[in-house]
Amino acid sequence: MKIFLTGATGYIGYPLALKLAETGNIVHALVRNPQSPRIPQHPNIKIFPGDINDRPSISKAIKGCEQAYHVAGFSRLWAKEKKSFYEVNVTGTQHVLKEAFEQGVKKLVYTSSCSVFGPSYKEPTSEKDPRVISFSSDYDLSKYICECLVKEYAHRGLFAVIVNPSRVYGPGLNSKSNPITSMIMRCLKKQYVFVPSCKSVLGNYAFIEDVVCGHIAAMQSGISAERYILGGENLSYHEVFSILHKEIKYAKLFMISPFIMKIFGGIQLIKTLLTGMEPAYTPAMVDRITNNTAYNCQKAIRQLGYHITPFTEGIHQTIENLKKNNYA
């Protein structure tokens, strides 16, 4: 089967492209830079130079494809211009949806994010729970608008399923989308790692392989216009760090209070204002990691047969993989 895919050079798209290719599909991967070292290499992966903001390039790549995975997105929390979030995520997604609809793609899976749900309350958030606080980040808002667009196309007749990965970790490309893996790498290199001291804050940790399989399962058994949380275990920072310590005895985790982190974030922002350089992190990012974000994956487990790899096992595999690749 021919399958169109965006985001093949990204953290989730890369292993997804390979998995699809290995199972005998022809993957039409839309990539901005065909010379990129991050392009997945497989005889079944056909590279189509293009951009989701360039409709004709999508048109060319999606021609004849039965399925489409729209994984690409501007997945940052900071941009020089806020416009980027909307141009890449919203306009780009609209282009992909339009082309998929007009060219008769049978099924589409859109990769959203758990950040559209916002912080969780007493119980882990599930797909139908209302968002409790307003959107503050442009990334979250842009992804939410994309979901609305996907649902609109689904109502028009495009079979489109939304998946919401949570905090994804595991072996793979070193990118901004997998901070947990970068953290493990720093630990392995015996570098200091600064972590928030709010030990009881819950997060949801999804193993990359589960997320990739979840995408394929959503394509197979997902219901159109529905969304599925692809997550993992809900763990407090305390639990995460103690598991990490068990695996890497020499890990140098340095607790730092969120308040101090915020002050540094503020200084970073001032630096950005003066120099235009990208901040390492911002106060808004601190808020993000100090809010509870526990998710309930029961819907995906029930309807898609989604599988959750235990965190200890996922971390173990990640470490083994990093060691095998000389921490790169």
Add this chain to the structure above:
Amino acid sequence: MPDNYYTLITGASEGLGKAFALECGKRNMNLILVALPDSGLYELADFIRRNFNVLVEVFEKDLTDSTSCRELFQEVQRQKLRIRILINNAGLGSTLLFGEGSTELFEKQIKLNVLATTILTRLFLDNLERNTPSYILNVGSMASFFFLPKKQVYGGTKSYIHFFSKSLRKEVKRDGIHVSVLCPGGINTNLSVTLLNKTGPWMSKISIMNPEEVAPIAINGLLKRKAVIVPGIINKFFMMLDKLLPDIIKTRLTDYTMSRLKTDNHYAQMLNRQSIEAATITKVA
């Protein structure tokens, strides 16, 4: 478990109404939530029941129709629900030139903002009187203090709410009913408004608040029996300026700000399927 009194909130499915529902749930109040059909009200009610352990009743009603207002009242009476707080929050905002608006839009706006509030307050007055001390919170707007172009009808409806609330307050105080009017500035209520708010002129942008910030201030003010509640430091500052500045400067300032106020946003437009309501109808307060 809370007592057996209820707080009735109209327009509870999104924006400020949703924030009121969550805030009152947090404060252990039983809720009667009213909003348009298919607006996600059942999911919200379910979330509140699970997280706050309070009773939540749901009524899906289009309050622009006065028959629906009466139906709501009758159903509440039939279930013998005792109301202690009535929050008239449902409203329709707009930012557009008078000549650009359709008669249908203005009719809907007046019916919802003015008529529904009046009818519901009248119908539930006896119920409130039996459950004193009881409270009525009407959602007005800062637009009721300033004469703003592009907000002629909206501002007019909110001036009515302001006038109505303050007058009624004097009347029903001796019966143990306390009336407050909330006068917020811009709020990130729904998706299109949030997007619009991001592109506005700086003077309105700095005053924009999130519903979850406004709701607790409003409920605190209501329970403290304040006549007028203006949330936010910047909004309060604008109110102070209003008293201090001479008329000529105020006129210049509002004209300048309003002339730069955009009434549509590319992404908001993309989202709205109905073309007339799309770029123009926005829920402001």
